[in-house]
Amino acid sequence: MSANPAALLARARELARGTLPLAVAGALAAAPNELRAAAAESTSRPEQEILAQAVAAVEAHRGAIGTAFEGSVLEIFDRKLRPAARPAGGATDLDSLTLVDDAAIELEIALGRLVRKTTDEIDAEQLAGVGARLGELAVGKPLEGTANPLGPETALEALKRACDAVPDPGPVRMALVNSLQPHVALALRKLYTELNDMLVAEGVLPRIRHQVQRPAQGPGGARAASPGVASSGAVPSSVPGAGAGAPRLPGMPAGMTLSQAMSLKDLMPGATGSPIDVRAIVAALMEGPATSRRYGARMLANPEGSLYARAMMLPAPEALLAQLSQLQSVAVADAAGGPGDLAAVVAHLTRGREHPLEQLTGELVAVVFDFVLHDRDLPDAVKAELARLQIAAFKAALLDRTFFAKRTHPLRELLTAIAEAGADPAIDAGPDSRFVTCLRTIVDEVLAGFAEDLAVFVAARDRLAALVAGLREESEREVAPLAAELADQEHGEALRARAGMEVAKRITTGAPVFVQRFLTDTWTYVLADAERHGRAGDEGWDARLALVDDLLWSVEAKQAADVPRLTAMLPKLVPALNRGMNAVDMPAGGQRAFLDELMQAHKGLLQAARSKQPLPPPAAAPRPPPPSDTIAAPELAVGAQPVLERGAVVEFADADPPVRAKLTWISPKQTVYLFTARGAAARHVSSPDLSAALREGRARLVAGSGAVIDRALAAVVGDPRI
Secondary structure (H helix, E strand, C coil): CCCCHHHHHHHHHHHHHHHHHHHHHHHHHHHHHHHHHHHHHCCCHHHHHHHHHHHHHHHHHHHHHHHHHHHHHHHHHHHHHCHHHCCHHHCCCHHHCCCCCHHHHHHHHHHHHHHHHHHHCCCHHHHHHHHHHHHHHHCCCCCCHHHCCCCHHHHHHHHHHHHHCCCCCHHHHHHHHHHHHHHHHHHHHHHHHHHHHHHHHCCCCCCCCCCCCCCCECHHHCECCCCCCCEEEEECCCCCCCCCCCCCCCCCCCCCCHHHHHHCCCCCCCCCCEEEEHHHHHHHHHHCCHHHHHHHHHHHHCCCCCCCCCHHHCCCCHHHHHHHHHHHHHHHCCCCCCCCCHHHHHHHHHCCCCCCHHHHHHHHHHHHHHHHHCCCCCCHHHHHHHHCCHHHHHHHHHHCCCCCCCCCCHHHHHHHHHHHHHCCCCCCCCCCCHHHHHHHHHHHHHHHHCCCCCHHHHHHHHHHHHHHHHHHHHHHHHHHHHHHHHHHHHHHHHHHHHHHHHHHHHCCCCCEHHHHHHHHHHHHHHHHHHHHCCCCHHHCHHHHHHHHHHHHHHCCCCCHHHHHHHHHHHHHHHHHHHHHHHHCCCCHHHHHHHHHHHHHHHHHHHHHHHHCCCCCCCCECCCCCCCCCCCCCCCCECCECCCCCCCCEEEECCCCCCEEEEEEEECCCCCEEEEEECCEEEEEEEHHHHHHHHHHCCEEEECCCCCHHHHHHHHHHCCCCC
């Protein structure tokens, strides 16, 4: 390093001080308008009232909120870097532990959701880099999750503290936090980029290696027992705010509900009062009904900041890991898939184990994979490869119990990428396809190489990404000529629409029907041809548009004084009309019919003018309305437009069985949508036709299968935000 650690930490602190408070100050200035807009969109009267109170609160306390936020960010940063803030064994000051009422618990839960939302909006590599580099400077190891002094938890906790200064009810304060959160997320992205660049330039961990952090070994080489696994701490036996009839389990103090226990952040061994026995609680969850077991799933899906935070550090038994490694090696040669019923394997391997957490972990892995392997959007060949990864996933979840809580866990990202590619209609995922053959090789390498190092999953994810990118590029190249042809047609239609508007401006109600038809049906193409091919001079846009005026004047009733002008015009007008018709390949018969009718009209006009006899008014059609220069995009209902982006999957019911196709290309003006599907011809659908098909149920949007892991966890845990 070019500077000492203390100096670099001080620079990091000042960088945060110069970035985050400035962002919050800007957010506070914009908050009143944003809150008013949210209130206007809301249909809930209580929500509107809360947002209105939030507007008044931010206008009255803007300065105090900004000052409190800056102070809180710096205080939390300093506290997390102090050795006392990272006690060995996880001990903490019991005086800071306070049980509060249900409303306060709800606020804590809401804050946790905002932390997860913010984390999802941040580049995972940048966040991991900040935690690793600050940890290297402070303690010589990464600081992750709540320990990261500049993590999302720090920023959101500081934001909550700042808003707590507002003398309004909790929902109003949370409305403020919600309003400011997007601005904080943007500021964190900027801060992480600048901070990582600065620290890398100073030589702090230029390259970061992903690895599972295993618990330290105790005397004699045995792994140290994890604090908080048995009697991990104590709380006063009298607990305020315990809801009547709320679920309770063995191992919890009298009067405490499970929801309250799971909201506790830290516990101190040796304190007076009734201890919380985490082992007994987990055992009761495993033996209880499904509704109770769901709490255990939530524990694993969101362990940070809960009673079970230290239980997450429980080391996996070496004997169990060894058995899983043996099964993992068998899966390398098992081309038929994974271990079959993973739930049965979990039950066999965890029977009689000292702690029920292994069984809970394995069962959750089994349920998630069962959800994935029954997803009808995934081809069987892809499911077979996913099934082979079940044992590796079980082992990974034991080694790193935040597996279910982190969407950015490398194995979760790998599983998600496999599912997303397998469900892509544009990728051939047949048993002998290049995709499945390469995927099988990638899975083989994961199973053969995964011991404890998460870098195996990172490398596999990157190899899969390169494979999928290549396959998608090939698919797009195949339809590129058709897309170019459709784009050219759309451009021509847009030019014709413009030409139609110009022609419509000039047509009078007295113009003969055959002339009106010629101008709208043929000459609009002639004008579009001039613009499309950049023609100039007598064949340019202006010259051909001037011919419209000349043609319309030539068929109007004439006086004797008009005859010289008409006779002089016709030798130039007719050849020019001929050149225009030839430019757009108008059939010869159609050209002759139009010119013959035009000649008869001119002959009659000249005779009438010379004899001074008025002609009967020509048959005229109503003046056509000017054509629109815009084309409606597809809509689910009249007046409503769906959000269709490239990559969307639509199932068309006009085939048996229905065909799922991927939206590969959208024309520049969004008038044409091009869909591709493996084993089927590409189809292009106009905007109105797609709109009608979606509205009438002849086509439907298909939810993305890439997030199948997230959907599985949400279904198991009972919270779609997990």
